Amino acid sequence: MKxxxxxxxxTLRHAMSQYISEAGHxxxxxxxxxxxxxxxxxxxxxxIIMDVExxxxxxxxxxxxxxxxLGGHWIPIIFVTGKNxxxxxxxxxxxxxxxxxxxxxxxxxxxxxxxAMARIAEMRDQLNQLNAELEALSQLDSLTQILNRxxxxxxxxxxxxxxxxxxxxxxxxxxxxxxxxxxxxxxGHPAGDRCLKQITQALKGCxxxxxxxxxxxxxxxxxxxxxxxxxxxAQQVAHSINQAVRDLAVEHRYSPVTDNVTVSIxxxxxxxxxxxxxxxxxxxxxxxLYRVKHSGRDAFAIEEVAAHKTLLxxxxxxxxxxxxxxxxxxxxxxxxADSAEECLEIARDVIPDLIIVDAETAFYNENxxxxxxxxxPKTAATALLVLTDDSDRPDGLAELKGVGPVGWLxxxxxxxxxxxxVQLLLS
Numbered sequence: 001m002k003x004x005x006x007x008x009x010x011t012l013r014h015a016m017s018q019y020i021s022e023a024g025h026x027x028x029x030x031x032x033x034x035x036x037x038x039x040x041x042x043x044x045x046x047x048i049i050m051d052v053e054x055x056x057x058x059x060x061x062x063x064x065x066x067x068x069x070l071g072g073h074w075i076p077i078i079f080v081t082g083k084n085x086x087x088x089x090x091x092x093x094x095x096x097x098x099x100x101x102x103x104x105x106x107x108x109x110x111x112x113x114x115x116a117m118a119r120i121a122e123m124r125d126q127l128n129q130l131n132a133e134l135e136a137l138s139q140l141d142s143l144t145q146i147l148n149r150x151x152x153x154x155x156x157x158x159x160x161x162x163x164x165x166x167x168x169x170x171x172x173x174x175x176x177x178x179x180x181x182x183x184x185x186x187x188g189h190p191a192g193d194r195c196l197k198q199i200t201q202a203l204k205g206c207x208x209x210x211x212x213x214x215x216x217x218x219x220x221x222x223x224x225x226x227x228x229x230x231x232x233x234a235q236q237v238a239h240s241i242n243q244a245v246r247d248l249a250v251e252h253r254y255s256p257v258t259d260n261v262t263v264s265i266x267x268x269x270x271x272x273x274x275x276x277x278x279x280x281x282x283x284x285x286x287x288x289l290y291r292v293k294h295s296g297r298d299a300f301a302i303e304e305v306a307a308h309k310t311l312l313x314x315x316x317x318x319x320x321x322x323x324x325x326x327x328x329x330x331x332x333x334x335x336x337a338d339s340a341e342e343c344l345e346i347a348r349d350v351i352p353d354l355i356i357v358d359a360e361t362a363f364y365n366e367n368x369x370x371x372x373x374x375x376x377p378k379t380a381a382t383a384l385l386v387l388t389d390d391s392d393r394p395d396g397l398a399e400l401k402g403v404g405p406v407g408w409l410x411x412x413x414x415x416x417x418x419x420x421x422v423q424l425l426l427s
Contacts (some may be wrong), residue, residue: 001025001046006036006062007080008054012103016049016080016110023111033057033346037065045075047117049110052081052092059182060095067096074124076117080105141216143193144200150224152215156225159211160278163227163270170271171226171234171302172281174289175203175241178262178297180220184253195261196220197252202244207236223282231269231304238265238300246298257298264292265300309426310335312352314343314369315361319385324356327415328422341367347379354383354425356360364388380404383425 003020005027006240007013020027028045030036034056036048048066052059063077078099079092092100099113100122139151147155163170177183177199184192200214205216213225226234242263250261265288268281288301311328313321314337317411325334337343337349340361346353355373362370362384373379381404388410405425409418 001049001114001121002044003049003114004026004028004030004036004039005043005049006030006033006054006059007049007051007168008032009051012054016105019107019110020114021051022107023114025114033059033062033065036062037069040066040069042153044158045389046121047074047114047348048077050077050079050097060091060097062118062380063095070404072318076120078103078113093250096289113398142195144216146200146222147206147213147215149217150166152213152217152223152225153280155213157278159213159225169230169269169271170278170281171229171231171237171267172278172285173224173226173234173238173241173265173267173300174217174282174285175222175224176264176266176293177220178257178264179252179255183252183261184305186204186254190343198248198250199245199261199263203241206240223285229269229272231302234267234269234299234302238267240300241265242298242300251328257296262298264289264297266290267300267302268305270305276305309353310350311422312350313356314338314340314346314355314416315358315387317358319357324387324418332422343370344372344379346377347373347382348376349369351378352382354385354422356385356387356422358420359386359388385409385421385425 001027001366005013005020007016007029008031012289013031015030025047028039028043030039032054037057050059052064054062058067059079059081063079066075066077076098077096078101079091079097080101080103081088082103084102089100098117101109101113139147141148160170162168177196180192183195187195200216200222203214203224207224207226211227217223224237228238229237234417245261245263246258248261250338251259252261253259255262266285266287268284270276270281284303284305288303289335292299292301310333312335313324315321316338318338321336321338325336328334332353335346335352337346343355343357343361344397346352352378357369372382373382373384383405384407386406386408388408390410407421407425409421
């Protein structure tokens, strides 16, 4: 062990250092409490023998600072003092000491105390190791030895936060063993367990980067998170997984797909995580998996989670702009303009997915906004929704040619009607 001896007396330092060396340990020397604190910043030690009466910081004060600095990490500390009063014992224990020796200290006693503390320190280390092993086991699925669902979710959310921070793409794969119940029913649960272990190894062989996460999500369902992976990359990984499982050639005579075990994979890619959640991406991957399972299995489908659409609202009526924005702000990115000229300028710069205007702004002004939009190479294909003051279709719509999807909605209208109309034009 490395034993830190904190002692201001040169004579006692020499004697105690010799006792420590004779006991087979390495002495480290500090001449004051301040020096001990500096040494501990850079040097790990296993035991501290602390003189109580020292100039500057005394032993009790130094120990309190050491305990505060070390936090949950425990190092045994033995006080050495010339005081033999009960109050001194009490103060030493409250300060964080573990044993208390009265000077002069015999070589036999100090060596015995060191052996006792060494045994305690060894038991501490064994306990810490067992706790670390238990913590690791609590994070793994007992059968496959990959992340369990809880730990996968925790680590995946950490990766998701990084993706938001750096605005990098993230993909999720949901992997389901095809017709696993009949496999278990006919081959038995031990064979089913062996099958899942083999599939786990095949999956791990297809995930090569340290940041990739693999977890067991359910009985025969697995999940993989692929940070920094776009849709094309996710397709490549999914294809390799399908093939790797086929190459296992695990017999499954009761599968209507093939004579061997296969997997179905649903995936989702989010290129811009801002405004989305990991749960949303997992749900999208789950939906893709559902489609694969109902279209033949032993295949994959990777969907892309679209970023929020951008809507440009151009109207001179502030109340109308506010009402439309309030209805759609949870679903889309909103940009507003309060004149036809500003609306046209923003449309050319932003290229929104949909422009919402009132009839007056659209048709009845000298700039004829809709005609200007139709003539622009960047704006001609933009979807357009015209809000009118009555239920009649505006005459100007019939004159529009060579433009994107066009719709109209008469006021008053329900919020649901507006959402439905917008959704139709965007799709």
